[in-house]
Amino acid sequence: MISVAQLLDELMGRDRNLAPDEKRSNVRWDHESVCKYYLCGFCPAELFTNTRSDLGPCEKIHDENLRKQYEKSSRFMKVGYERDFLRYLESLLAEVERRIRRGHARLALSQNQQSSGAAGPTGKNEEKIQVLTEKIHVLLQQIEELGSEGKVEEAQGMMKLVEQLKEER
Known part of the structure; x- marks a missing residue:
């Protein structure tokens, strides 16, 4: 007022x-x-x-x-x-x-x-994280190729798999 x-x-x-x-x-x-x-x-x-x-x-x-x-x-x-x-x-x-x-x-x-709450990776965990990261990277490249080819549904299915792998990592 x-x-x-x-x-x-x-x-x-x-x-x-x-x-x-x-x-x-x-x-x-x-x-x-x-x-x-x-x-x-x-x-x-x-x-x-x-x-x-x-x-x-x-x-x-x-x-x-x-x-x-x-x-x-x-x-x-x-x-x-x-x-x-x-x-x-x-x-x-x-x-x-x-x-x-x-x-x-x-x-x-x-x-x-947050950084202290998450336990630091140990030797075995480091290897698993590295493998998961590589899988995620390969899948993301495949998703990009599928998307450019117009295969959107397949790319979305693979994206769900990538999200699961990220969560597991």
């Missing part, structure tokens, strides 16, 4: 619901209800929409005219909005990098568990 209201504010202005004789609100760029990040360039809440890192909609005012007023003002780059904006972006970056590191660590752990 908030994002729809913001979209309407951008298209029609914040005073879109006022009657012609009602007083218009004069919000300045330094008012509390104006998004300071938007004044600096963009609002980070608009960055990661519909992702895991979605910050949710920004409830403050995003107005291009207020941004232009801020850029023309004598206090431009002196108020500290840019410094706060940079600090906030750096914290967002650190959070995303932390999530990436945690995901990589989780992935490495699961790969280690």
Whole structure:
């Protein structure tokens, strides 16, 4: 609902619901209800929409005219909005990098568990695995030849055999 209201504010202005004789609100760029990040360039809440890192909609005012007023003002780059904006972006970056590191660590752990969970092949098992691999390779070549000859049903039957051999391997 908030994002729809913001979209309407951008298209029609914040005073879109006022009657012609009602007083218009004069919000300045330094008012509390104006998004300071938007004044600096963009609002980070608009960055990661519909992702895991979605910050949710920004409830403050995003107005291009207020941004232009801020850029023309004598206090431009002196108020500290840019410094706060940079600090906030750096914290967002650190959070995303932390999530990436945690995901990589989780992935490495699961790969280690899978590799340690499967018993390493021994001498007899290695020979059996090698024979099965060779059989699978020969059958795959035959399947390819059958497929190019148009014998699809035979190729599908052999493919089932290959799947069984792969599972046995």
